[in-house]
Amino acid sequence: MSVSESVMASSLGKGDNLHQQVLASFPLCDLAEKDLTQNPQLCKLFATLTQHVNRTGLTPKLKAELEREEQKLQVQRRRWLRSESLHRLLQEMIQEHCVRRHSATVPPDQNMFSETMEQCLLVAQCVRQLDPSATSVQEQPSVLGLDPQQVMELMPAEKNVQRMKQGLPRELEKHLRRKCFVLLTYFQPEWEGKSDGLMNANLAHIAGRLESQDKRAEALKEVCRENSVLLQRQTELYLSEMIKCMQLLQTLILDHRLKIQIALDRKTLDYFEGKYELVLQKIRTEIVEIHLDTYTPDTISAHRKIRDELASELKACKAERQSAQSKLASFEILGKEFEAVAEEYSRLRREIDMKKWALKEFSQHSR
Template sequence: MSGSESTHVTSLGKGDSLHQQVLASFPLCDITEDDLTQNPQFCKLLATLAQHVDQSGLTVPLKAELEKAEQKLQSQRRHWLHSESLHKGLQEMIQDHCIRKHHTTVPPDQNMFYETMEKCLLVAQCIRQLDPSSTTNQDQPSVLGLNSQQMMELMPSEKNVKRMKQGLPRELEKHLKKKCLSVLSYYHPECENESEGLRNTKLCHLSAQMDKERKRAESLRETCRENTVLLQRQTQLYLSEMIKCIQLLQSLILDHRLRVQTDLDHKKLKYFEGKCDLVLQKIKYEMVEIQLDTYTVDAISAHKKIREKLDSELKACQVEKQSVESKLASFEILGKEFETLAEEYCRLRKEIEMNNWALKEFTQCNNK
């Protein structure tokens, strides 16, 4: 680090802490005072870097070029706004004239004035659409095969245009004054009942008042931005402290909870066991109560006997099933040859049954 840079870093630390100066020089950086304390070399680097950049992070030469470009842009914007506001004002004058024609009788010379102005605006707009700039390529195809010269032929007579240009400043001044008075009435509604001279005096001070309001709004916007940055920084600090508190609470909760968790689980287990037994007893009680409400004592005893008999028959059937399954298993050991013999045996049994049935039917017919 050079001697001048060291002097600058030392001067930053005077009157206020170096950390606060660095944070003020770089408000958009997501750093805290703890970060600067833990990294002193990085803090010195930022303090030295503050000589060459502004708060937005732009270097001094780039900032100068940006300001120059902004001034040029503002100049071109003012020029464009001047032309655009003039064009809008003329269009508004034409619209007001069209509305006025439908409500009152307009003098012929005034009607001719606005018709001439409207035609001139339309022709100028068409010429601008055909040739919007001096850099337009002349070889490109024109719109509908028209050119600027053909559009100029649609202009009103030179006499009417000259008369319109002579009266245009006066009419435009009236229109703009009317708009300014409407703005003045918006800011000062009480001035509508005042004299024209007093209204003109207030109108002269209206621009200064609006400029003052604009500067006040910009100042409030800058204050709001600074408060936003300060709020973000305080929010980060608050969240970091909250995270530390939460971690401390988690450690305390875990330490205390592990000590009593076993006893608590044991008590909960006993509680749920007792509750389960109680529910089972209640279910049994409800079942007995339903049986008593549905059947008599004799019917219940008869059902018990029927159930016992059915259970005994079920057991006998299960035993028979097991014996049959064991026999089938022993038969399956003999293989496919036994399966063929079993099928042949079944076929012969069916033929025997059919012959017996036929013999029985034949015997009955003979006896008749």
């Protein structure tokens, strides 16, 4: 075992504890404990990487560089946020003045202050749009053929601008105080309607409360992320256990299916035998009912008379047959000479019968 592997093993533990610590050290990786168990070399690789990278996958050097760049970004962001906030506050002050001017009478100096500030903002915005230094394209065509110097001529009178600049901090402070009061009453509705002195005193604590709530929200987000990772692992474990249970259940079903099938087939056979007997009895009953409907007492008596007559005729035929057989036997005793005489006699009988038929036909047609 190498030195790094020994350090890794001693610092992270062994067995299942090692798998759990590796998973905890790389929460952003989509890994399961099963993956580390099936791939020991991968587990060793991740365990070794824990000596060089943090939970986010960065080395100390990259982490320091990232922190420096984040600080620079924060500085730039604060500068932009400061200017953007000031610009929006000025826009809100102008909008409030417009609303107030349509709903009530506003003093002339207040009108002059708001109109001068609005005009200065518009000119500054147009100058920034026309300034080629703010874009990457130096030879960009000007809008409507204007240049910043021409737009600057639309600035209000210098004395109005100076008067607006002198009164701007005071008006901006009033506007900010009103917004802070609104924010305070939003977080603490019981302070609504209190005096300005009490609300000013309580405003000193609003930043700390907002910061504490922001930290609490970040902590809750971190807890939610950890819970989501834990839920995902528990879900994978649950699904794997469910698959094992299903496989075990399938094995039990396959093992005991034959025994259950034999008993089921026996019961099915008994059922069909009973059904066969029932159907057979029903057929016999139907046959008896058909006989009873077909053979009435009158029909049975007529059949009996017919049977007696047929029996008597059969008896007479049998007697005649026996007499003919006895005569035939007596004729057979006479030999072949009598056979020739019998054939000649039969031929003569046929001729006689034929002539009788012809004579009868001739007599009928001659009338």
